[in-house]
Amino acid sequence: MITVVIYGFEGKFKGRSEYDFTFPEIDDIHKCMLFLKQENDELNFDFATSEITKFGFSDLVGLKGNPIRVEVLNADGFKRFVPYYEEALEEGSSLVYYPNT
16 A cells, blocks of 8 residues: 655755755755655655655654655645645655754
8 A cells, every 4th residue: 555654854964965856055954854655654764764865864863754644634734745745656755844943
């Protein structure tokens, strides 16, 4: 069963991204969420860490995860995450970082 798991963490952007996205400043530390497409809803921190590294982040702190319950995305407070969920389903992953944290 395909699912998307959200992994939250804080990390340092090192500038070596394999993906094209709006980069933060090199060596800045940010809180982030990785939306990761998986074959099941079991937490896989090794897989998540590998994908986070591809986005250019290192020195991860507080990595934790939760499978998305799709119905939650219909709630007003979560609708802004729908594009990241959809990108993860299409591309395999999507990253959100919060500047200046």
